[in-house]
Amino acid sequence: MPLPATPPRRATIRDVALEAGVSRGTVSRVLNGEPYVSAEARTAIERAVAKVGYVPNAAARNLARRRSQAVGVVVxxxxxxxxxxxxxGSIxxxxxxxxSAADHQMVSLVIDSERDSRRVVRYLGGGFVDGVVIVSARRDxxxxxxxxxxxxxxxVVGRPPGMPPVPFVGIDNRAAAQAITERLLATGRSRVGMVAAALDRDSGADRLAGFRAALGDRFDPRLVVERPLYAYGAGRDAMRELLEREPTLDGVFAASDVVAxxxxxxxRDAGRRVPDDVGIVGFDDSVWALRCQPALSTVHQPAMDLGRKAAESVLAQMHGGAPQLEGVMLDTHVVWRASA
Structure with missing residues (x-):
């Protein structure tokens, strides 16, 4: 049975110094960009670095500076x-x-349980990352x-209720949901329901509030079916329940494209036609919207920009910038397609 391969030895500053014929202190000054080194010594060190294959130990350097050059993104x-x-994925x-543009590494952290949450808190407190972006935070x-x-x-991407004073980047979910519901009503639909999801987050709660505002006096709580997650199965099962409650339903707002x-x-399984019998709209303008047949009317939200702005906020704070506690709000717009 062959023995495990021994990792190749890593070249050190001592190797560079021996090859260049100078002290380790001189090598260190050159590598750190410090002055007071002769041109001849600098040239010899640069040649020695290339010859011995020296690569700076970023982990040791970051430890000395108490920086990891990494930012966590918690989902x-x-x-x-x-x-x-x-x-x-877009965020x-x-x-x-x-x-990446700031030469920092992204560390992805996924919370799927209370145990995960405790583990992530320990990780963040251990100094393994210099900052953090949080996606899909819940109420309190x-x-x-x-x-x-x-x-x-x-x-934070979003602004969940009960949030402590932490900078955030978000969209106006309430106004966007109201706008697309009003557009759906303008097609002549009279019995319009909603598949609501993720009501423990600002996005889900605000989309329901926008739907309710669009309907005004016509709002019927029986025509709202709630589910905990933005998931395909949640949308399918909730829609079956909604059609059982109201067989004459002719319009529906789904809280996200995947739910829609x-x-x-x-x-379709119920024998109804879209959009002839039932018009349906979603939210996100994700790839799911174009996978649907017919293509889904929806709200476009700039998911990539949400992630980029949140990361830029963290980077600015890391370099001494004041936290923008008032938050950053990005624009959305309705994208009208054949489903309604």
């Missing part, structure tokens, strides 16, 4: 939803783009309280 969602919801890509989320207590640079995709399949 508070079940593992299944992490893979199913394309908005999460992560936006955050990574901003961090203990993670937010822990981050505020730790005092590390942070930004599940709802649309349930409508």
């Amino acid at each position: 508070h969602e079940p593992h299944s939803l992490f893979l199913e919801d394309p908005n999460i 992560l890509l936006g955050a990574n783009a901003a961090l 989320d203990p993670l937010l309280a822990a981050v505020a207590r730790l005092g590390i640079p942070a930004a 995709a599940g709802a649309l399949d349930a409508i």
Whole structure:
């Protein structure tokens, strides 16, 4: 049985100094960009670095500076939803783009349980990252309280109720939901319901509030079915329940595109046509909206920009900038397609 391969020895400053014929202190000054080194010594050291293959030990350097050059992005969602919801991926890509441009590493942390939450809090408190972006925080989320207590640079995507004073980046979910519901009503629909989801988050609660505002006196609480997550299965099952409650339903607002995709399949399974019998609209303008047949009318939210702005906020705080506690709000708009 072959023995495990021994990792190649890493070249050190001592190797560079021996090759260049100078002291380790002189090598250190050159590597740190310090003056007072002769041109001849600098040239010899640069040649020695190339010859011995020396690579600076970033971990040791960051330890000395008490910096990790890394920022955590915490996604508070079940593992299944992490893979199913394309908005999460877009937020992560936006955050990574901003961090990469600043020569920082993104560390993804997923919270799927209370145990995960405790583990992540310990990790953040251990100095492994210099700041944190939090996605999908809940109402009175203990993670937010822990981050505020730790005092590390942070930004939240969204603005959940009960949030401590932490910078945030978000959209006006209430106004956007009201706008698309009003557009749906303008097509002549008279019995309009909603598949509401994630009401423990600002996005879910505000979208329901916007739907209710659009309907005004016509709002019927029986025509709202709630589910805990933005998930395809949630939309499918909730839509079946909604059609059982109100067989004459002719319009529905689903709280997200992935929820709308599940709802649309349930409508078809019930023998109803979209948009002839039931018009349906979603929220996000994600890839799910174009996968649907017919294509889904929805609200476009700039998911990548949300991640990028949140990461930029954390980076600014890390470099001494004052936290923007008033938050940053990004624009949305209705995208009208064939589903309604």
